[in-house]
Amino acid sequence: MPGENLSRDEAHERAGLLSVDGYEVQLDLRSAIGETEGEGPRTFRSVTTIRFRATEPGAATFVDLIAPSVNAVTLNGEDLDTAAVFDGTRIALDGLAAENELVVDAQCAYSRTGEGMHRFVDPEDGEVYLYTQYEPADSRRVYAGFEQPDLKAPYRFSVQAPEGWTVWSNGVGELADGVWKFTETKPISTYITAIVAGPYHYVTDSYERVFEDGTKLEIPLGAMCRKGLAKHFDADDVFLVTKQGLDFFHDHFDYPYPFGKYDQAFVPEYNLGAMENPGCVTFREEFIFRGKVTRASYERRANVILHEMAHMWFGDLVTMQWWDDLWLKESFADFMGTFSMVEATRFTNGWITFANNRKAWAYRADQLPSTHPVTADIRDLEDAKLNFDGITYAKGASVLKQLVAYVGREAFLEGARRYFKRNAYGNTQLGDLLSVLEETSGRDLATWSRAWLQTAGVNSLTPQVTLSAEGRITELAVIQEAAESHPQLRPHRVAVGLYRRSVEGELTRYARAEVDVEGPRTVVSELAGEEAPELVLVNDDDLTYCKIRFDENSLATLRERLGDITDPLARALCWSALWSLTRDGLMPARDFIGLVLRFAGRESDIGVLQMLHTWANSAVTHYAAPEWRAEGSRQLAEGALRELRFAEPAGQNQLTWARFFASVASAEADLQLLRGLLEGTAKIDGLDVDQELRWSFVNALASTGEADESLIDAELARDDTASGKRHQVRCLAARPSAAVKAQAWAQVVESDALSNALVEATIAGFQQPAQRELTAPYAKRYFAAIERVWNERSIQIGMDVVKGLFPSLQDSQGTLDATDAWLAAHEDAAPALRRLVLEARDDLARALRAQACDATAGM
Numbered sequence: 008m009p010g011e012n013l014s015r016d017e018a019h020e021r022a023g024l025l026s027v028d029g030y031e032v033q034l035d036l037r038s039a040i041g042e043t044e045g046e047g048p049r050t051f052r053s054v055t056t057i058r059f060r061a062t063e064p065g066a067a068t069f070v071d072l073i074a075p076s077v078n079a080v081t082l083n084g085e086d087l088d089t090a091a092v093f094d095g096t097r098i099a100l101d102g103l104a105a106e107n108e109l110v111v112d113a114q115c116a117y118s119r120t121g122e123g124m125h126r127f128v129d130p131e132d133g134e135v136y137l138y139t140q141y142e143p144a145d146s147r148r149v150y151a152g153f154e155q156p157d158l159k160a161p162y163r164f165s166v167q168a169p170e171g172w173t174v175w176s177n178g179v180g181e182l183a184d185g186v187w188k189f190t191e192t193k194p195i196s197t198y199i200t201a202i203v204a205g206p207y208h209y210v211t212d213s214y215e216r217v218f219e220d221g222t223k224l225e226i227p228l229g230a231m232c233r234k235g236l237a238k239h240f241d242a243d244d245v246f247l248v249t250k251q252g253l254d255f256f257h258d259h260f261d262y263p264y265p266f267g268k269y270d271q272a273f274v275p276e277y278n279l280g281a282m283e284n285p286g287c288v289t290f291r292e293e294f295i296f297r298g299k300v301t302r303a304s305y306e307r308r309a310n311v312i313l314h315e316m317a318h319m320w321f322g323d324l325v326t327m328q329w330w331d332d333l334w335l336k337e338s339f340a341d342f343m344g345t346f347s348m349v350e351a352t353r354f355t356n357g358w359i360t361f362a363n364n365r366k367a368w369a370y371r372a373d374q375l376p377s378t379h380p381v382t383a384d385i386r387d388l389e390d391a392k393l394n395f396d397g398i399t400y401a402k403g404a405s406v407l408k409q410l411v412a413y414v415g416r417e418a419f420l421e422g423a424r425r426y427f428k429r430n431a432y433g434n435t436q437l438g439d440l441l442s443v444l445e446e447t448s449g450r451d452l453a454t455w456s457r458a459w460l461q462t463a464g465v466n467s468l469t470p471q472v473t474l475s476a477e478g479r480i481t482e483l484a485v486i487q488e489a490a491e492s493h494p495q496l497r498p499h500r501v502a503v504g505l506y507r508r509s510v511e512g513e514l515t516r517y518a519r520a521e522v523d524v525e526g527p528r529t530v531v532s533e534l535a536g537e538e539a540p541e542l543v544l545v546n547d548d549d550l551t552y553c554k555i556r557f558d559e560n561s562l563a564t565l566r567e568r569l570g571d572i573t574d575p576l577a578r579a580l581c582w583s584a585l586w587s588l589t590r591d592g593l594m595p596a597r598d599f600i601g602l603v604l605r606f607a608g609r610e611s612d613i614g615v616l617q618m619l620h621t622w623a624n625s626a627v628t629h630y631a632a633p634e635w636r637a638e639g640s641r642q643l644a645e646g647a648l649r650e651l652r653f654a655e656p657a658g659q660n661q662l663t664w665a666r667f668f669a670s671v672a673s674a675e676a677d678l679q680l681l682r683g684l685l686e687g688t689a690k691i692d693g694l695d696v697d698q699e700l701r702w703s704f705v706n707a708l709a710s711t712g713e714a715d716e717s718l719i720d721a722e723l724a725r726d727d728t729a730s731g732k733r734h735q736v737r738c739l740a741a742r743p744s745a746a747v748k749a750q751a752w753a754q755v756v757e758s759d760a761l762s763n764a765l766v767e768a769t770i771a772g773f774q775q776p777a778q779r780e781l782t783a784p785y786a787k788r789y790f791a792a793i794e795r796v797w798n799e800r801s802i803q804i805g806m807d808v809v810k811g812l813f814p815s816l817q818d819s820q821g822t823l824d825a826t827d828a829w830l831a832a833h834e835d836a837a838p839a840l841r842r843l844v845l846e847a848r849d850d851l852a853r854a855l856r857a858q859a860c861d862a863t864a865g866m
Contacts, residue, residue: 011073011096011802013144014387015329018155021068024103025153027160028058029191032150035167036174036204039117039126039135048116050075051124055111055151057160061103069097070109071147071154073123078112098151111151120801121278121763123148124202129275131235131728135169136205138274138289140282143330143391146197157328157434159194166202174204175231175270177286192285193265194432196326201284203272208237212246214253214269224263226253229270235728236273236295245271248309248352252316255351256343259420260320262427271312275729276764278803281311283318283340290315297730298697301659303614306354313352314344320427328434330391334381334460335435337395338403341365345404356575360614361408362549363579365401367618370465370554370587372397375849377842378463378493381406382437389839392802398463405552406459412500412550413455414448422447455498464493468501468524469556470543478539483531485524485545499524503531504547504577505540506564514542514564514571521550541568544577555584566598570606579615586622589630592856595864596630599623600639604646613659620667627671628776629818629850630857635865643671648680656693665694669703673777678713698726702734710741710775733768740772748773748781755808756792759800766804770811779816786814786822790829797840809840813847818854826851 035052043049057070073096080087083104092099098111117126117137122145127136139146144154164176166187174180177200178190192200212228228249230242249271253264266285277291294308321343322336345365349357372378377393381403385391411419422444430439437460441452467488473481485503487496505518518540520533541564546555557565565581572578585602588594603623610616627639647668654661672681681704683689684696696704705722708714716739723735740751751773755766773782789812797805814822826848830841 011144012387012389013071013154015331015385018157018329021153022155022157024061024063024066024068025158026060026062027153027158028060029160030058030150030152030162031056031165032162032200033165033167034149034202036124036137037167037169039137039204040169048075049126050114050116052078053111053113053115053150055109055113057107057109057111057152059107059109059153059160061105061107064103064105066103067099067101068103069099070111070151071096071144072098072111072113072151073145073148074113074115076114078114079110080112081110083107083109096147109151113151115149118148119762120803121276122801122803125274125276127275127729127762129233129235129729130732134206134234136207136233136275138203138272138277139201140278140289141198141200142279142282142395143198144388146200149202152197154197155329156196156198156326159196159326159432159434161194162192162200164189164200164202166204168204172205173207173209174202175229175272175287176200176202177266177284179227179268190267195285195323199282199284199323201282201287201289203231203270203274203287203289206234207231207272208234208240210240210242212242212250214250216253216257218263224257226264227268229268230273231270232273232292232295233275233729236292236297239295239297240273241295244305245308245312248312249316251351252313252347255313255347256316256320259423260427261424262320262324262431264319265324265431266319276762278763281315283315283322283336285319285323288315298699299662299695301613301617301663303360303617303659306348306357306360306614309352309354310344310348310357310360313347314340317343317347320423324427324432325430326434328436330385330388330394331383332436333383333385333391333394334399334403335437335440337399338381338407341400341404342407356612358549359576359579359612361404362576363583363612363615363618366405366549366552367583367586368397369401369405369552370397371590373402373463373465374490375846376492377846380463381460386838389802389837392806393839393842402465402552408549409459409500409551410444410455414444414450414452418448419444458495458497462493462495462497464490464495465552465554466495466497466499467554467556468499468545468551470503470545470558470561471528472540472543472558472560474539480535480537480539483534483543485522485529485531487524487527487529496526499546499551499553501545501551501553502547503534504544505534505537506542506544506572506577507538507540508568508571512571513573514568515573516544516547516577519547524551542572542581544580546580547577549576549580554587555580556588557584566602569602570609575612575615578610579612582615582619589622589626590853590857592853592860595861596626596632596857597635597639597861597864599626600631600643604642608650608653613663616660616663620663620670624667624670629815629854630861632858632862632865633818635861640671640673644668644674644677647671648677651691651694657695658693661691661694662700665691665700666703669700669707672707673711678708678711681707682713698731702726702731702738706734706738706741709738710743710772710777712743714738715742733764736765737768737772740769741775743775743778743781745781748778748785752785752788752812755812756788756796759804763803763807766807767811770807774811774816776816782814783817785812786817786825789814790825793829793844794833794836794840797837802839805840806843809843810847813844813851815847815851815854818851818858820855823848823851823855 033054077089077093166174174187176189177192180189209231214226216224273292281290317340321339327335425443469486471484504516542561589599607619651664719738
């Protein structure tokens with residue numbers, strides 16, 4: 008892995024020397040099927056022709072390529088010695104002319120890690136499927152190129168594929184004389200070029216729009232998945248959201264979609280949620296639902312579809328110069344995904360999900376030692392890979408949400424329109440965006456940018472209420488605080504809401520004021536004289552990015568009446584704030600679990616309910632005092648079963664509680680119920696135990712030792728599919744056996760035979776909260792292995808192993824000390840590797856603090 012890195016300085020120097028006129032890439036993928044010859048990886052032939060200019064004739068540079076071998080390299084008609092110029096990751100180019108033509112003929116390897124040209128064999132029917140995934144820098148695993156975002160160029164792809172296959176790319180393709188030839192693209196970056204090939208099930212539709220000047224835009228639409236998923240593929244809903252998104256962005260961006268067609272491919276073993284390849288967007292196939300799912304799953308898919316569509320303008324049309332400004336595409340896409348979803352689709356409560364789910368990701372990331380400004384310092388590609396995080400996505404989107412409130416919606420959108428038109432097919436930095444927003448809003452954004460984009464950390468806002476003898480507010484102030492490590496106080500535009508019980512017993516808002524919070528203490532004068540509130544909610548309506556805190560009276564109200572809050576967004580904000588208190592060791596985990604048990608059953612927003620289940624599981628696993636864990640687990644299982652039985656038959660709440668019950672069940676009676684539901688001897692009215700739910704039950708039985716290998720294999724026989732295989736692998740690794748754990752460890756750490764998806768499944772099975780003693784011996788082995796794994800494996804697999812196998816369940820001071828010892832002994836380890844270990848260390852230290860808080864509650 009280390010030799011594959013590219014530094015910002017190298018990229019800057021190369022961009023100053025070169026401009027690229029175009030690529031022609033010829034791929035022969037016929038080797039994807041059939042038997043391989045000899046040892047080594049399965050490969051395909053890749054012939055790349057690059058036309059480029061150099062500002063300094065005679066200068067030297069390099070082209071990026073990661074390949075097992077290179078057949079030939081020709082520069083300006085001269086054959087180069089491949090052994091001399093190719094080192095496995097780069098091809099050295101000396102003596103450049105003013106105008107150059109480079110031809111690289113290489114054997115590139117198919118991937119099993121989701122990076123480059125991924126090859127998947129469907130266990131259901133033996134069919135082979137290919138797709139590419141490049142971000143940030145894996146196109147060099149498929150063709151030779153200048154792998155950095157600011158060397159854009161048009162591309163022409165041609166592909167030979169097995170007979171009967173279809174091939175897709177960014178441009179429109181046509182099969183002629185056995186070769187798929189694609190129209191030339193607009194100038195785009197290497198990381199968003201794409202190939203999808205195989206016997207995919209393909210559905211078509213079209214989008215049309217007539218503009219005010221009478222011109223007509225027609226966009227061919229396509230959607231595809233593996234043949235084995237075709238019966239589950241609801242392409243009509245995918246196309247519905249796609250068309251709604253295209254309407255929204257054309258209404259607001261005043262720049263017609265520039266990339267011709269719009270294909271969306273749902274592909275197997277995908278590492279990400281999706282990727283914004285123009286004209287050929289790729290998604291993880293889990294967005295095709297094999298069983299019953301809740302509305303939250305459809306909302307999530309719609310959000311991702313619209314997030315990727317926003318990238319067509321933010322990221323593809325206009326691209327950041329280097330990964331420092333990754334936020335210029337990801338923050339905007341994250342914001343615009345929710346913005347467009349709420350305004351253009353049936354998912355009108357999307358801002359609740361954003362407040363409760365996306366921002367939780369951001370708040371966690373912003374309190375890690377690796378937190379960084381939204382505009383980050385990205386030294387190299389390894390840094391870039393790790394910065395696809397909660398800061399770049401969710402915090403950046405939260406900041407943009409506040410910016411819209413600050414400059415005004417129309418000024419923001421007009422700024423976007425000017426930004427597209429001025430920088431189309433080019434590359435930008437922070438200043439390019441701020442300048443147009445200053446034009447359209449009339450505001451000086453330099454101070455705002457320094458506070459929100461160029462500093463790290465999250466502020467907490469706490470209400471301070473003084474009452475008169477008559478029970479009215481004399482003064483209400485907002486106290487702003489910051490962590491010692493990141494002491495920046497920021498300007499916040501917030502709404503402060505006052506809540507009290509109605510005659511019906513509901514907690515409703517009776518007064519609201521917006522205020523600009525500046526400095527450590529801000530008085531909200533508009534609320535003076537109001538009747539005393541039972542609850543003060545700072546950041547009501549979720550206008551800013553902050554940790555919400557409560558005064559003592561408000562916290563007492565929430566402990567007793569949280570479920571009485573009628574507004575779903577306000578309720579979600581309160582849940583998020585209580586979870587933040589728990590993570591910060593300010594509320595005992597058992598208290599948070601008690602609130603979930605009392606009030607989650609009344610939650611109307613299914614996405615919030617699912618998040619509460621996730622948090623409750625984390626609370627009992629990581630934040631509860633060890634001596635109370637068993638009791639906490641028992642209470643959660645008891646409460647989950649109660650809510651499951653009370654839930655509306657066949658409703659989405661029933662399904663959600665069934666999944667949660669399976670995740671916490673451990674008592675003999677609970678496991679007998681799960682087995683009965685599997686076998687059909689037990690029944691809960693309305694609960695459809697479909698295949699996905701069956702696997703949830705099997706996993707619960709496997710992890711508790713109630714399902715042996717034969718039962719798991721029998722379930723695979725019922726579901727002998729790619730999804731079934733992943734579930735089987737996870738269940739096998741979840742069994743409480745020392746031999747099972749040893750085998751799982753060896754498969755992931757000592758071997759590279761498993762695909763990325765099966766590595767992920769094996770790690771998920773290996774780490775079981777109830778099996779701390781079984782996995783304890785692997786803490787020492789983890790620290791002995793991770794540097795080797797990082798150096799030998801791809802960055803994606805390295806990340807999976809380092810994060811997934813960290814001994815977080817060995818939550819003791821001894822594990823913390825061992826982590827510190829590794830960090831002290833490996834100061835020269837790859838910065839990205841050290842960052843992952845530091846983050847895991849911080850999570851462990853936080854867990855120990857929270858456990859200490861919870862222990863005091865039991866005294």
